[in-house]
Amino acid sequence: MEHIPRHLAIIMDGNGRWAQQRHLPRLVGHQKGVEAVRQVVEECCSLGICHLTLYAFSSENWGRPADEVAALMGLLATYLKSELKTLLSNKVRLRVIGESEKLPKNIRKTLDEAVERTSQNDSMTLTLALSYGSRAELLNVCKSLAARVGCGELRSEEIDEELFSAALDTGGVPDPDFLIRTSGEMRISNFLLWQLAYTELYFTDVFWPDFSREELHKALLEFGRRQRRFGLTAEQLLKQDRSGDGGNH
Numbered sequence: 656m657e658h659i660p661r662h663l664a665i666i667m668d669g670n671g672r673w674a675q676q677r678h679l680p681r682l683v684g685h686q687k688g689v690e691a692v693r694q695v696v697e698e699c700c701s702l703g704i705c706h707l708t709l710y711a712f713s714s715e716n717w718g719r720p721a722d723e724v725a726a727l728m729g730l731l732a733t734y735l736k737s738e739l740k741t742l743l744s745n746k747v748r749l750r751v752i753g754e755s756e757k758l759p760k761n762i763r764k765t766l767d768e769a770v771e772r773t774s775q776n777d778s779m780t781l782t783l784a785l786s787y788g789s790r791a792e793l794l795n796v797c798k799s800l801a802a803r804v805g806c807g808e809l810r811s812e813e814i815d816e817e818l819f820s821a822a823l824d825t826g827g828v829p830d831p832d833f834l835i836r837t838s839g840e841m842r843i844s845n846f847l848l849w850q851l852a853y854t855e856l857y858f859t860d861v862f863w864p865d866f867s868r869e870e871l872h873k874a875l876l877e878f879g880r881r882q883r884r885f886g887l888t889a890e891q892l893l894k895q896d897r898s899g900d901g902g903n904h
């Protein structure tokens with residue numbers, strides 16, 4: 656495929672409804688969801704995608720029934736333990752964004768170990784958004800920059816988009832080129848609000864547990880057909896392309 660996004664972000668949605676349709680407990684939907692995570696991570700590695708970010712647990716998800724929260728945490732721990740070998744052999748670096756201090760201690764330990772053990776990998780960066788909410792992330796940046804201005808370390812005029820981006824949890828990772836949300840919902844749900852400014856959005860009715868390699872390819876074909884103009888005109892982009900200055904629009 657000609658147009659592979661450098662950074663793909665996914666809102667994995669519909670585990671519960673997938674299970675409900677089959678008269679199964681929601682947990683089975685989440686278990687199937689983990690299978691989909693495995694497949695998609697491997698496929699993204701094979702396709703040469705540099706950054707994959709998965710919205711695995713939002714700050715709002717803490718409000719779910721305690722047994723569902725516990726089950727999701729358990730699935731996350733199992734995934735990390737069972738996949739570490741594959742992540743290492745595929746040279747995948749693991750990162751976490753969100754208020755991970757709110758996660759149970761044992762999960763944090765497993766995550767920290769996986770992050771540490773994969774820190775030298777350079778083939779693909781897999782970012783898990785856990786206990787993540789974009790508004791909280793933005794507020795934290797504002798507070799930390801305000802504190803730096805307050806103590807004289809930084810002048811307010813020095814705050815620009817680059818500095819602001821670098822202070823986000825995602826600092827150092829390029830903004831997503833393409834966002835996929837499954838299950839027919841057409842919302843951003845407090846995910847990467849700053850980072851998605853120019854991201855191409857793709858919504859599919861497919862529930863996350865059914866999001867297969869084929870579905871990923873379908874989405875990427877659609878990405879290849881999009882023209883990303885970043886506020887410019889089509890003619891300007893054509894000129895840029897001719898002068899060899901254009902990227903993937």
Ligand code: FPP
Nearest residue numbers: 667668669670671672688689711730731734
């Ligand atoms: C959305 O389905 C999914 C989640 C809230 C959790 C996603 C988690 C996983 C796929 C498993 C663990 C993650 C990793 C990275 C191993 P939903 O429950 O909101 O579905 P519904 O909207 O149909 O109820």
